[in-house]
Amino acid sequence: MPALFLGLISGTSADGIDAALLRMDPDIAVVATTTCRYPADIREQLLALTSSEAAIRLDAFGALHVAVGECFANAALALLASADVPPHAVTAIGSHGQTIRHRPGGTHPFSLQIGDAAVIAERTGICTVADFRSADVAAGGQGAPLAPAFHAAVLQDRSPCGVLNLGGIANLSVLGPQGVRHGFDTGPANCLLDAWNERHHGSPCDMGGAWASTGQVDADLLQACLDDAYFGAAPPKSSGREYFNLEWVDARLSGRRIDPVDVQATLLALSVRTIADAVRQHAADARELLVCGGGVHNKALMDALADALTPVPVASTAIAGIDPDFVEAALFAWLAHQRLAAHAVDLTRISGARGPRVLGAIHSAAAGRAQGNAE
Numbered sequence: 001m002p003a004l005f006l007g008l009i010s011g012t013s014a015d016g017i018d019a020a021l022l023r024m025d026p027d028i029a030v031v032a033t034t035t036c037r038y039p040a041d042i043r044e045q046l047l048a049l050t051s052s053e054a055a056i057r058l059d060a061f062g063a064l065h066v067a068v069g070e071c072f073a074n075a076a077l078a079l080l081a082s083a084d085v086p087p088h089a090v091t092a093i094g095s096h097g098q099t100i101r102h103r104p105g106g107t108h109p110f111s112l113q114i115g116d117a118a119v120i121a122e123r124t125g126i127c128t129v130a131d132f133r134s135a136d137v138a139a140g141g142q143g144a145p146l147a148p149a150f151h152a153a154v155l156q157d158r159s160p161c162g163v164l165n166l167g168g169i170a171n172l173s174v175l176g177p178q179g180v181r182h183g184f185d186t187g188p189a190n191c192l193l194d195a196w197n198e199r200h201h202g203s204p205c206d207m208g209g210a211w212a213s214t215g216q217v218d219a220d221l222l223q224a225c226l227d228d229a230y231f232g233a234a235p236p237k238s239s240g241r242e243y244f245n246l247e248w249v250d251a252r253l254s255g256r257r258i259d260p261v262d263v264q265a266t267l268l269a270l271s272v273r274t275i276a277d278a279v280r281q282h283a284a285d286a287r288e289l290l291v292c293g294g295g296v297h298n299k300a301l302m303d304a305l306a307d308a309l310t311p312v313p314v315a316s317t318a319i320a321g322i323d324p325d326f327v328e329a330a331l332f333a334w335l336a337h338q339r340l341a342a343h344a345v346d347l348t349r350i351s352g353a354r355g356p357r358v359l360g361a362i363h364s365a366a367a368g369r370a371q372g373n374a375e
Contacts, residue, residue: 002023002024002025002026003023003024003025003091003337004021004022004023004024004031004085004089004090004091005021005022005024005090005091005092005093005094005333005334005336005337006019006020006021006022006076006079006080006090006092006093006094006126006333006336007019007020007022007093007094007095007096007328007329007330007331007332007333007334007335007336008072008075008076008093008094008095008096008120008329008332009095009096009097009328009329009331009332010038010068010072010096010097010098010115011167011168011293011294011328012099012167012168012169012191012240012241013167013168013190013191013194013204013205013294014038014043014046014047014050014098015037015038015043015204015205015294016035016036016037016038017035017036017037017038017071017072017075018033018034018035018325018326018328018329019033019034019035019036019075019076019078019079019329020032020033020079020326020329020330020333021033021079021080021083021085021090021333022330022333022334022337024333024334024337028153028154028330028334030322030323030326030330031083031085032079032082032083032085033079033323033325033326033329034075034078034079034082035325036071036074036075036078038071039071042064042067042068042071045060045064046064046068046098046100049100049101050100050241050242050245051242051245051247052242052243052245052247053247054242061114064114065114065115065116066116066119068097068098068114068115068116069114069115069116069117069118069119069120069123070119070123071115072095072097072115072119072120073119073120073122073123073124074123076093076120076124076126077123077124087124087125087126088125090126091127091336091337091340092126092127092128092129092336092337092339092340093120093121093124093126093127093128093129093333093336094128094129094130094132094332094333094334094335094336094337094339094360095115095117095120095128095129095130095332096113096130096132096328096332097113097114097115097117097130097131098113098114098115099111099112099113099240100112100113100114100242101240101242102143102144102238102239102240102242103242104137104141104142104143104144104238109137109143110134110137111133111134111137111143111144113130113131113133115130117129117130117131117361117363118363120363121363121364121365121366122365122366124365125365125366126365127340127362127363127364127365128362128363128365129335129336129339129340129360129361129362129363130360130361130363131360131361132146132332132335132339132359132360133146133359134361135357135358135359135360136347136351136353136357136359139353139354139355139357140352140353140354141236141347141348141350141351141352141353141354141357142184142236142237142238142350142351142352143238143351144171144185144238144351145165145171145173145183145184145185145238145350145351146331146335146345146347146359147163147165147171147173147183147327147328147331148163148171148173148174148175148180148182148183148347148350149180149183149345149346149347149350150327150330150331150334150335151163151173151175151180151183151327152173152175152179152180153334154322154330155175155290155317155320155322156175156179158175158287158288158290158320159175159176159177160174160175160176160177160283160285160286160287161175161283161286161287161288161289161290162174162175162279162283162286162288162289162290163175163289163290163291163292163317164275164279164289164290164291164292164293165189165291165292165293165327165328166189166190166291166292166293166294166295166296166298166301167189167190167293167294167295167328168188168189168190168191168194168240168241169185169187169188169189169191169238169239169240169241169244170185170186170187170188170189170271170274170275170295171183171184171185171186171238172184172185172186172275172278172279172282172283174282174283174286176285180349180350181282181283181349182235182282182283182349182350183235183347183349183350183351184235184236184237184238184278184350185237185238185239186231186274186275186277186278187230187231187239187244187270187271187274187275188244188267188270188271188274189271189275189293189295189301190205190271190293190294190295190298190301191241191244191245192244192245192246192248192249192267192270192271193205193206193209193212193264193267193268193271193298193301194206195245195246195249196246196249196260196263196264196267197211197264199246200260200264205294206264206298208297208298208299208300209268209298209299209300209301210300211261211264212261212264212265212267212268212300213265213300214261214265215259215261215262215263215264215265215266216262216265217262217265217266217269218256218258218262218263218265218266220256221252221253221256221258221263221266222266222269222270222273224252225252225266225267225270226270226273226274228248230243231274231277235282235352236350236351236352238351249263249267268300268301268304269304271301272301272304272305272308273308275305275308276305276308276309279309279312280309286312287312287313288312288313288314288315289305289309289312289313289314289315290315290316290317290319290320291305291314291315291316291317291324292316292317292322292324292325292327292328293324293325293327293328294325296316296317296324296325302314335359335360336360338358338359338360339358339359339360339362340362342358343358344356344357344358345357345358345359
């Protein structure tokens with residue numbers, strides 16, 4: 001039977017765990033998907049860690065690491081139950097975990113994800129591959145984004161094109177006839193919009209960009225945001241919520257009296273401007289921009305991107321037969337497949353690593369449970 005692999009990820013928005021079941025041989029095909037929300041207390045703890053100065057007691061960190069692992073295991077089992085697939089039919093799980101700090105620069109670079117993979121393997125009875133970023137960082141890479149290698153595997157026939165993931169952070173893959181030309185984080189996509197909306201409305205996102213659409217862009221605030229050195233830096237580069245967060249917004253407001261709705265409109269304009277600039281600079285010959293991630297449902301954001309990039313078509317990856325909500329979960333199923341086959345993933349043009357590396361650490365399941373004795 002074709003090999004089945006299951007991918008799990010919770011992105012920078014920490015709004016829940018996406019799970020995708022893939023059939024690998026000979027072609028890549030998505031079998032089933034689901035999303036499982038975090039319990040409110042777990043999400044609250046995770047969001048508290050996004051501050052650049054966040055601190056956590058070691059005991060609390062250890063407990064959260066295990067609790068997130070339990071959530072990931074539950075998401076995997078929920079997906080398998082809904083698809084009527086027994087755990088023993090799955091070759092491996094690829095788990096990204098939850099990023100709580102991404103520091104690829106400095107004297108001792110690192111990228112830290114939590115969600116204990118040993119817990120996932122034990123609870124599900126399925127071999128689990130995790131920690132996909134560390135080998136790349138150790139090889140001098142950014143450790144992110146990982147998606148461009150998968151985008152090339154499933155969308156190469158549409159090159160030259162751009163593939164844009166609109167998660168908390170926006171990352172752009174530039175595909176040419178010979179594969180990936182570039183892959184990097186352009187800056188914020190949804191993270192600032194979500195955080196500002198939650199501060200003022202108590203809800204996790206501005207549905208469809210409805211609130212932002214009623215505001216006016218503040219030119220001075222937009223320029224203050226664009227002046228950040230990150231946007232002018234050349235790839236490879238990557239970032240996260242520990243950098244682009246409400247502290248970052250407040251620092252640029254710095255005494256400015258701006259209506260909150262106008263701040264929201266400006267933050268949306270910031271996402272659009274920085275993404276469009278990146279596409280024009282690095283994917284000038286793209287015939288289309290294919291978009292995935294939660295931001296694909298933000299009509300205001302998608303419409304503004306389409307306007308900014310005219311005449312390049314901007315459309316969901318759905319037109320290529322790939323569900324935009326589960327591209328990243330599918331990525332980690334694919335990465336687990338690559339790891340078990342001991343295939344090195346070449347991120348040299350993406351992360352800046354010194355060469356291709358085998359990514360991920362394997363956590364074997366107990367023999368009895370791996371044969372289908374999961375509870």
